[in-house]
Amino acid sequence: MSEFKGLKAVFLNCSIKKDGSKSHTQLLMNRAAGIMESEGVEVEHVYVLDYDIAFGMIKDGQKEDPKQSDDWPKLQQKIMEANIFVLGSPIWLGAKSSVATLVIERMYAYSGDHNDKDQYAYYGKTGGVLITGNEDGAKAVAMETLYSLSHIGYTIPPQADAAWLGEAGPGPSYGDTEWAGEKLDGPAGYDNDFTNRNTTFMAWNLMHAAKLLQDNGGFPAKGNTSKDWEQVTNAKNQNPEYR
């Protein structure tokens, strides 16, 4: 129970529903978060639309314009304090939500910052993604999200995505107990073994990767810092024509 003690995880729900209590994605996120909490990880949930987030490739909207409200710096602090980041997104037209896109833009605006090893600031953290939708698009959302995290410095462990989707066409969302006026035989998706297995794998793999990185004092720093890369063996001093 104490193996993962000392690790922190932040779960950002990027649903586009104003009222977070109606988010289906949250239900799947709760399962992954439940695993982590049971294993000693300190978990914080953020429902992004409970906050007022400014648009822009900016760090702090209020510094840009004092009349503009912007809660992002608070969320960024939670993200920076966490070893594990899990983004939750619904799917609309096969793509991640506008809120998820906004979150990634705002995280990206800090991607030039450095940690105390002079690596990009997100180095040493690990990330994953949880997705729900009616019918299609989970892998497309996972691709974009995990790529964004990897590209700014996160380590992506094996099988860092999990999702639930119903059959093609309109249908119940994750956790719905009725659809088209009829009572379902249990909440939609709850007993989908594939989703449960992948959610379990994702939660454990994020914990394992976070622990490995923590035990190692972060991601090793050589060849990947803004200053040293030209001092070590690097691409410039390799002959592209030699193989």
Add this chain to the structure above:
Amino acid sequence: MSEFKGLKAVFLNCSIKKDGSKSHTQLLMNRAAGIMESEGVEVEHVYVLDYDIAFGMIKDGQKEDPKQSDDWPKLQQKIMEANIFVLGSPIWLGAKSSVATLVIERMYAYSGDHNDKDQYAYYGKTGGVLITGNEDGAKAVAMETLYSLSHIGYTIPPQADAAWLGEAGPGPSYGDTEWAGEKLDGPAGYDNDFTNRNTTFMAWNLMHAAKLLQDNGGFPAKGNTSKDWEQVTNAKNQNPEYR
């Protein structure tokens, strides 16, 4: 020099050119491979079109049909023996090449295999991607490729992709020394600092992740094996409505 000794890397060039000596992507791959070799990693290059690869969600095309030639099992063996996998792809119409897609399909056909810890067989390995093209699509190719690797068990370290692209429109490819009849001021892309830096970061991050995993005896096995996941804390026994 010996820090990364004992690690193996395989570089698969998924160019669609019959003659590998004309591949521009190879030139960028050579730079990343050169870094690894200089640091003690044993590197093997595979030019996929030098082999005869069958189509299908199959492990061995010859077992399916003895009249069909299929070199894939040889390539699969190289992939399984390597700690590090780097896929190189050109971009056509904003997408990864047909050869890259074929490679990923064939790797996927083995994704149900297990290692001696009962994890999926690719667990414990790390992967990255190198891309060249005239103008656009590197991130889209990286998204699809890195996602595929992650989804079948690879660990993706920070910044595991690097690319070179020219300005929008037709133009020289990586390493070209002339374009539209005019001699260029040095081979295209060779002195692009952004590409060189990212290639360096990718190479080092793959080595660091491979070493971390090797020192750890692979990726930790708990909560991520086909048999044990229902025996440990898992998604099924978490209440989705509790947060």
Add this chain to the structure above:
Amino acid sequence: MSEFKGLKAVFLNCSIKKDGSKSHTQLLMNRAAGIMESEGVEVEHVYVLDYDIAFGMIKDGQKEDPKQSDDWPKLQQKIMEANIFVLGSPIWLGAKSSVATLVIERMYAYSGDHNDKDQYAYYGKTGGVLITGNEDGAKAVAMETLYSLSHIGYTIPPQADAAWLGEAGPGPSYGDTEWAGEKLDGPAGYDNDFTNRNTTFMAWNLMHAAKLLQDNGGFPAKGNTSKDWEQVTNAKNQNPEYR
């Protein structure tokens, strides 16, 4: 000059900059809009962040919650009055902007509405996309955007996307006259023949498609309306095993 008279086009700039006067994407949009205006099309420009747009799969945020401000219905009206829709987006991390994603979600919320032929409401309209960025992602943005438009009823003419991007790595944005403290040899991208040609093609193809559809009284209505499709030759009464 009067061939395209009577057609309306709306250009939605989905930049994430608060101040629209600083949008680089607008500069490219102005060129496409200029072509249309010169040819008699009535063009309206909308800078989305000049409006207050609510999140949600909703038609009118104020109807959902009277305390919530939501200018979307005004924008939706402009979209419904126009024959031609052009979305402009910057690229961040290889994806369309959060504002573009928000716009598409809000348009999607109306996708169940029907026109007077009982087709989906966007039938009879045509759409395209314009993209600018430093280095990469234009085709990925075009794919998602054009697909979304097609999927909700727009007709996509040939080559309905145009973009400008610089070489891989940080660099000037479209129209920048200096970069890294140095004055450029003319605004970046203005004389890129490929971008100018594609922008020209896009503008003309949208006008041609809009005119064809207008002259035809919209998109033909048979086999594509919510009520008649089961009355005409349809997929249900075809034998899937017969080829």
Add this chain to the structure above:
Amino acid sequence: MSEFKGLKAVFLNCSIKKDGSKSHTQLLMNRAAGIMESEGVEVEHVYVLDYDIAFGMIKDGQKEDPKQSDDWPKLQQKIMEANIFVLGSPIWLGAKSSVATLVIERMYAYSGDHNDKDQYAYYGKTGGVLITGNEDGAKAVAMETLYSLSHIGYTIPPQADAAWLGEAGPGPSYGDTEWAGEKLDGPAGYDNDFTNRNTTFMAWNLMHAAKLLQDNGGFPAKGNTSKDWEQVTNAKNQNPEYR
């Protein structure tokens, strides 16, 4: 019945199965083709893996290397003779198949050819896509495929994609009558109203667009030909700063 007489459609099945009789995607394609045939369109089916297709950004593999077999030119001829093109693809790891990618590359190699109006050769044609898979990725496949077609000159009518997918996780494929040893209650997906409706819409919209274009003598040629675009109102002579 004769409204669409004189139109030709070619359906290319890009399954990765060697034996086309086992393709699930073909079953859905047959339904769309059946609609067209019933309405007077001359339909030809091509199962791509029945042919020997060379890799490369090349028009004719045999001209490149006489020892190399390449049936592509035969397929290209069928494509050029058809008014309507429908690509069918399975989904593997959220992406279109290697065979679909190969087909698009080979079509792309001809994209610089011109028709007798000096437009790109695919102008005047219309295209769509049909997709089947176990669980996810249809929209991603549609995005890439429809974009590729549009970008090389095809007109994409409204709702030009249709798909069938089951619930998340392993499961029957389209048309399967049993799964995991149990007999299903009818072939999987056959009675999915959403898939049937979308397939119907796609088939009719392709016929309508093809007819509109045929009646119009192709896509209008002004502002979109390689030679005239600089002679008509174009992007170069618009002031980007004027709005």
